[in-house]
Amino acid sequence: MSEVATGYNFAYLDEQSKRMIRRALLKAVAIPGFQVPFGGREMPLPHGWGTGGMQVTASVIGQQDTLKVIDQGADDTTNAVSIRRFFARTAGVATTEETAAADLIQTRHRIPETPLRNGQILIYQVPTPEPLRFIEPRDSETIKMHALREYGAMQVKLYEDVARFGHIATSYDYPVMVNRRYMMSPSPIPKFDNPKMDRMPALQLFGAGFEKRIYAVPPYTQVTSLDFDDHPFEVQSWEESCAICAAQDSFLDEVITDDAGSRMFVCSDTDYCRQRVAQQEANP
Amino acid sequence: MSVSSELLVAGFNDAVHDGQQVFRALLTAMSEPGKLQQPNLIAEGPGALNANSWQVALALLDADTPVWLSERLAADAAISSNLRFHCQSPQVDSPQHAAFALCDASDVPDITLLNMGSAEQPDRSTTLIVQVPAISNEPHWTLTGPGIATERQLRIGGLSSTFVEQLIASRQRFPMGIDCIFCSADTLVAVPRSTQIDINMGGR
Numbered sequence: 001m002s003e004v005a006t007g008y009n010f011a012y013l014d015e016q017s018k019r020m021i022r023r024a025l026l027k028a029v030a031i032p033g034f035q036v037p038f039g040g041r042e043m044p045l046p047h048g049w050g051t052g053g054m055q056v057t058a059s060v061i062g063q064q065d066t067l068k069v070i071d072q073g074a075d076d077t078t079n080a081v082s083i084r085r086f087f088a089r090t091a092g093v094a095t096t097e098e099t100a101a102a103d104l105i106q107t108r109h110r111i112p113e114t115p116l117r118n119g120q121i122l123i124y125q126v127p128t129p130e131p132l133r134f135i136e137p138r139d140s141e142t143i144k145m146h147a148l149r150e151y152g153a154m155q156v157k158l159y160e161d162v163a164r165f166g167h168i169a170t171s172y173d174y175p176v177m178v179n180r181r182y183m184m185s186p187s188p189i190p191k192f193d194n195p196k197m198d199r200m201p202a203l204q205l206f207g208a209g210f211e212k213r214i215y216a217v218p219p220y221t222q223v224t225s226l227d228f229d230d231h232p233f234e235v236q237s238w239e240e241s242c243a244i245c246a247a248q249d250s251f252l253d254e255v256i257t258d259d260a261g262s263r264m265f266v267c268s269d270t271d272y273c274r275q276r277v278a279q280q281e282a283n284p
Numbered sequence: 285m286s287v288s289s290e291l292l293v294a295g296f297n298d299a300v301h302d303g304q305q306v307f308r309a310l311l312t313a314m315s316e317p318g319k320l321q322q323p324n325l326i327a328e329g330p331g332a333l334n335a336n337s338w339q340v341a342l343a344l345l346d347a348d349t350p351v352w353l354s355e356r357l358a359a360d361a362a363i364s365s366n367l368r369f370h371c372q373s374p375q376v377d378s379p380q381h382a383a384f385a386l387c388d389a390s391d392v393p394d395i396t397l398l399n400m401g402s403a404e405q406p407d408r409s410t411t412l413i414v415q416v417p418a419i420s421n422e423p424h425w426t427l428t429g430p431g432i433a434t435e436r437q438l439r440i441g442g443l444s445s446t447f448v449e450q451l452i453a454s455r456q457r458f459p460m461g462i463d464c465i466f467c468s469a470d471t472l473v474a475v476p477r478s479t480q481i482d483i484n485m486g487g488r
């Protein structure tokens with residue numbers, strides 16, 4: 001266990017703010033996919049850390065937890081390292097890069113490739129919680145649309161894609177329906193990750209700091225991606241496999257390897273890639 | 285009303301970590317309806333309130349959460365004194381205005397008098413904390429819905445058939461509704477509004 005910094009609240013957030021967020025979280029899991037507004041102060045944190053995800057993690061985390069933090073699938077980016085170090089210092093918790101060893105996983109932009117298990121909690125940093133925002137800018141209206149389950153405008157938007165491009169062009173933050181009731185933004189994960197949300201054994205919590213909304217998907221809850229009978233939902237796929245671990249089933253990032261513009265594809269999930277390489281070395 | 289110091293019981297030994305552990309048990313309970321939790325971080329509750337209901341109150345209530353007490357619990361000076369002292373929660377006379385309602389299984393409110401939120405703001409509902417004599421996973425209710433892989437069995441002792449009928453009827457109003465936290469002496473379980481309840485015939 002790391003040394004805990006003194007002079008701070010446990011996990012940095014004050015107890016009153018935690019209680020408020022905890023009450024919002026209980027409402028969020030009771031009404032899957034519904035965005036629960038929460039009040040209170042903003043958590044003063046560096047730009048890019050995702051205050052919503054941080055506030056949720058700070059309100060949920062306990063001394064016994066092991067925390068993993070990923071940014072774009074990687075454990076070793078500046079933000080992921082800083083956030084991990086922040087909770088190690090302010091809460092004294094153990095941290096890990098291994099998906100299977102984590103109790104809590106705070107994430108931006110990916111769901112790990114390793115299937116999550118019951119008992120784990122996945123905490124998403126959310127920039128824009130309202131899936132209907134680009135159709136309707138007024139909160140007063142989007143709230144009504146959710147109340148009336150009036151989601152036709154989103155179907156129309158997606159169908160315009162089909163008409164224009166022959167397929168649905170949206171590939172990130174692809175809207176989902178939770179338990180057949182609420183339309184929800186999965187946050188800017190690639191639509192490749194959407195099927196992992198459906199009946200996931202782990203609890204999924206979403207925190208949007210700027211708009212102060214919390215929402216949730218309980219374990220084993222149905223999450224379906226919007227689509228059409230003649231244009232079923234499809235995920236991204238690659239001709240290539242990972243240049244490091246040869247995975248054909250993982251989300252690949254294209255990286256430029258030299259000044260001449262040579263390219264290769266590697267797993268975006270660095271832990272998954274490392275686990276596969278370790279396994280291949282153990283069983284050649 | 286003032287706080288009577290001779291009626292005061294202890295709060296958490298460690299408000300920060302004990303509060304976190306009780307909350308985590310509640311988060312698991314609410315996100316996996318029917319799954320029994322036993323955080324047990326406190327030895328006794330005030331007056332007629334059991335230790336389990338007391339730790340739930342300590343974890344969730346504060347000055348921002350108006351609380352309503354059922355008649356029997358409201359008549360117990362130890363309960364209101366401790367809620368006021370430890371949680372600073374304002375006590376309200378109408379359950380309609382309560383963020384939390386506390387009651388005993390023998391003394392449950394008419395559910396329709398609680399606040400179920402609105403279609404636009406279903407989160408503005410009253411959360412009902414019910415102290416009960418017994419909780420087990422023996423077959424009586426079959427629960428299905430979010431948080432449950434297939435189905436889960438739950439038996440809660442001491443509830444009137446009127447209360448159970450009202451609870452089941454309130455499912456029609458989803459996303460409005462009441463989330464229940466049931467607390468026996470050592471076990472807590474939650475049944476949120478999203479959970480379908482089927483009563484097994486022949487079981488009682």
Ligand SMILES: [Zn+2]
Pocket residue numbers: 242243244245246247266267272273274276
């Ligand atoms: Zn790889």
